[in-house]
Amino acid sequence: MSDIRTIVAGRGLAVGDGPYVERAELPFSRFEEILRGWLARLPTSDRRRSLGFLRHAASHEERLRSIDEASLPGELRRVVSGMRALGFDDVALAEAFAVVREASRRVLGMRHHDVQMLASRTLLNGRIAEMATGEGKTLAATLAVCTAAASGAAVHVVTVNDYLAERDAEVNTPLYQFFGLSVGIVLEDMALDERRRQYACDVVYVSNKELTFDYLKDRIALGGRLDAHEKLRRLHSPSSPSPAVLRGLHVAIVDEADSVLIDEARTPLIISETLPDDLDPAVYDQAIALARVLEETRHYVVTKDRDAWLTPAGLEAVAGAAKELGGIWNATLWQRELAQKALSAVHLFRRDEHYIVADNKVQIVDEFTGRAMPDRTWERGLHQMIEAKEGTEITGQRRTLSQITYQRFFGKYLLLAGMTGTAKEIEPELKRVYDLSVVRIPTNKPCRRIRLPDRVFATGQERWDEVVRRACEVAGDGRSVLVGTRSVDASETLARLLEQKGVPHAVLNARQDQAEAETVAEAGKPGRITVATNMAGRGTDIKLIDEVEAKGGLHVILTEFHESARVDRQLFGRAARQGDPGTVEAIVCIQDELFRRYARHASAAFVRLPERFSRLRPKLFRMLVWYAQWRAESYNRKIRLDTIARDRKWLHALGFVGASHK
CATH class of the missing domain: 3.90.1440.10 (SecA, preprotein cross-linking domain)
Known part of the structure; x- marks a missing residue:
């Protein structure tokens, strides 16, 4: 454990309970958020350091290609041994990443791009790497995971669901095993002893929900069931079986970090019993x-x-x-x-x-x-x-046994980092709550996505009729179409309209989430229309066949703006991935919930615009969307602040009666 603290402290990062404990008492300042956002846009010397890092990694490539496979694991062990004294230094990281990249080329048949090298460097610097959708975050993370795990850290790769945890682990396990690293996968309904065995591995893939609830269960087991003498005996007697499942909170790499650390952090996680x-x-x-x-x-x-x-x-x-x-x-x-x-x-x-x-x-x-x-x-x-x-x-009714917020839980890691396609908009909050900066990683290939003009209709029925017409038109040209809806009801409404016209399609929503992988895998075929709620924007690739790519790629239709512009960006990001062609457009209704709830008067004024302002309508509509989403984000941010405040009060109440805060 002392080695892990040395490595992490070598990057100047917080140790122990993390930054949350120090900053939670201070209220967010709107002025400070604006200032932080402005400062984040200023140029820095990091670009020069990044180029130097890539050159240093490239300098090892020829030598490593001449080394036999049996010697590569020893090369990584040699490099990380120096990190125990120096931390995740750029020079050592460049060589370690070069070793892992060469091993990946041989074992997985995939060589990391330079932008993926920069993303993993960002992770071990304790930051959020913002990578465009489709840039290979799963593969990019293996560089940081192998390096951190080889240094002795318990590495938790945190995903948003069990399917992604299992999929990503299975894809990358051959690479981890090549370096002698054990891989665990924690899934829902897994037995306690099996969970303990999986968490004992060097690298663990687990969803945010399962991980946090396992921590809460450990806290109940260690804090409530055992008396003080029994705790001490088990602490000082390695032969005694521990009731704890987790073996430590060393390094967490959070996939879809904005979803886990921000969107899902509105409510605390609670273990309760039914009364x-x-x-x-x-x-x-x-x-x-x-x-x-x-x-x-x-x-x-x-x-x-x-x-x-x-x-x-x-x-x-x-x-x-x-x-x-x-x-x-x-x-x-x-x-x-x-x-x-x-x-x-x-x-x-x-x-x-x-x-x-x-x-x-x-x-x-x-x-x-x-x-x-x-x-x-x-x-x-x-x-x-x-x-x-x-x-x-x-x-x-339910009685709370233990609870924790994501803000407090993830603040306990010695090193917290994450990846996502959308994070710059919320960087001030990430910095304030988690002490996480956001680094925007360039794309490996130029983006060819074309955004078509937004179209807004007076009624919901007019909107759905146009969505059906447009989807059929594009699919008829031999392209594939993804239609994004905000709710299950909306997806099923659109599905009924397509059925009435006899148009083949697939639906993906909360009722069919078990078929997600199969549905998304089929979504890139010619003439394919896929209707999906937000889940289709996260974690899975729509692979286009050559015929679809030649015709213009995937076309994405957004049917209702979301409260968070990041969710819209995720949906649009499904098109034109990794240099593919693609188009996106929004076909919405002025009576949608976002406008009714957060811009009632402004949307009414937009509807009453005189005809002479018709040329300004597109720009005014984009301003209306921005205003509504800004108000929605401010409201949701307030809820997250209230969650932190309630969590602190709950902790204070427990402390007053003598319960542990840890």
Whole structure:
């Protein structure tokens, strides 16, 4: 462990609990974010250092090609031995990467490009590498993984789901094994002993959810189940079996870092137990029935934060209905609580958009990934209200056993780094919370993506009709088409329209996420139309056949702008990867949720623009989209700040009663 601290400290990085502990108490400053963003655009000397790094790596290539395979692992061990004293120094890194690149050429049949070398150097510098979609992040990471693991660190490669963890591990395992490194894969529903065995490996591929929950389980096992004497005995007796699953938080390389560290960091991860619900299930049904007859504006109002609040007239109406219901409804406090939760469930949370019903259970759908999250629930009775609304079994209330935020968990690593295609927009927040800078890595080949003009329609039906027409037109030319939707409901609406016209297509959403790999693999064929929610923008390649490439490549249609412009960029990034041709366009409706929620008045003004301003409409519309997404990002950023603040209060409360903070 001391060697690992030396290596990491050699880069001047935080050790121990990480930067989060020091910075969480300070509020974000909007001025500071603007200043940081401006400073990030200034030229630096890093470009010269990067060129020197690549030249130094290239200088070893001829020598390494003449070395037999049996000697290459020894070359890497020799180089990393010096890192234990100097840290991840550029000179040593260049030679280590050159060794790994040569081994990859021989073992995997893939030689790392120079831009991939720069990306892995960025990782071991403790930064975020922003690589354009399709530039080979999975292969690029192997340089950093091999080097860090060979130096003795426990390396966790963090992915967004089990499929990617398993796929990436299997592809790269021959390279790791060539250097004598063991590879572990942690998957959902894996038994405890098997998890412990996988985490004992040099390199572990695991999803962010599984990793964080395993840490929480370790904390419960070490902090709650064992008394002080037993903890000390196991700590000082190596022969004693440890209840812990993880063997240390040394190095984490986070794939799709913006999704994990920012988008999914809005809510803490909680381990809880189900308690018997003291409320009669009939109470939930009564509340839902009452909410359905209350009138908006007269009885309740909806805030911009998507909360429903009773008006004085609404309170009076609920009190009148409560007299007939009796029981818990006699309490004024419960009248308000139950009615407002029911109003939210009925009017603010929509099936096939915010959640789906599968196996007779309500499953939350993540807005940023489009994936179902069957193990997550809404708090304070909201989940039970939605279950009553959908007529599914009412689950019990839950009691928290342990919780942690991604901000605090990932701050505990000795070295934290990440890769993504979209991070520059959120660099100030990454720097403030995780002390992570973003380095934009150039593409290996010039980008040939063409963005066509945005088109906006007055109604949703007009938008869908045009999407169908456009998709059929492009597919009819022998190209492949990917249509991105924001919700499950939207994807199924579009699928029905295509079916009515007899157009062959494939649908990929939270209901079909198990078939993701197969669906995406087929998406690059001529005339293929694939309708997908956000999940198609992450982690999987659409490989074009030569015929499609010759006709102009993949065409991407965005049907609704997302709250985060990064999600739009990810979707557009599916086209024109690795120097391929491709086109993208947005076909949207002015009544979409983004505009209704974050730019209601501005979008209404846009609709009323006089005809004489028609030439300015495209630019004004782009300004409208920017404004709405800026407001949405600001709101989501506030939620993340509130999550950090609540987490700190929760820790303080635990500390007050004597529980461990570690």
